[in-house]
Amino acid sequence: MLTSLANMNQEYFMRLALEEAKKGDAPYGAVIVKDNQVVAVAYNTVRQDSDPSAHAEINVIRSLTTKLKNPSLEGYSIYTTGEPCPMCATACVWTGISEIIYGASIEDLISINQGQINISCEEIIAKSFRTIKVTKGILKTECLKLFKLS
Numbered sequence: 001m002l003t004s005l006a007n008m009n010q011e012y013f014m015r016l017a018l019e020e021a022k023k024g025d026a027p028y029g030a031v032i033v034k035d036n037q038v039v040a041v042a043y044n045t046v047r048q049d050s051d052p053s054a055h056a057e058i059n060v061i062r063s064l065t066t067k068l069k070n071p072s073l074e075g076y077s078i079y080t081t082g083e084p085c086p087m088c089a090t091a092c093v094w095t096g097i098s099e100i101i102y103g104a105s106i107e108d109l110i111s112i113n114q115g116q117i118n119i120s121c122e123e124i125i126a127k128s129f130r131t132i133k134v135t136k137g138i139l140k141t142e143c144l145k146l147f148k149l150s
């Protein structure tokens, strides 16, 4: 099988998200990339922060927008080991991020008994006022494997 350079880059950034996920209270990690540079990384801190909204995606978005002092992430790409839940997909819409790349889908996570709300990020985006490019299934097997170790 031929693997394109773009594909190799996507796998490289997803591997960074996988390393973040290993530090999480739940095994989810996320990174934000612009112009092939990593600008923020984060993992799930729901338990340590006693914050049900502290998903990897919310944490990485908040970390970058705080650093930039700008709520807009237009032109940025978010890599996340798990498909953004409706809360995180909505945060992606509000921040105007340009691209979402995920590993395991909500359906994949439900199939291994992870509590999820069964609404895809594409459904949220379709009902919104934004266009966000979505790429799915990058290193999906590795992203799902994290749950067998936890």
Ligand SMILES: Nc1ccnc(=O)[nH]1
Pocket: 026, 028, 029, 043, 044, 054, 055, 056, 057, 080, 082, 083, 084, 085, 088
């Ligand atoms: N996609 C996600 C689901 C649950 N928790 C997270 O941090 N991320």
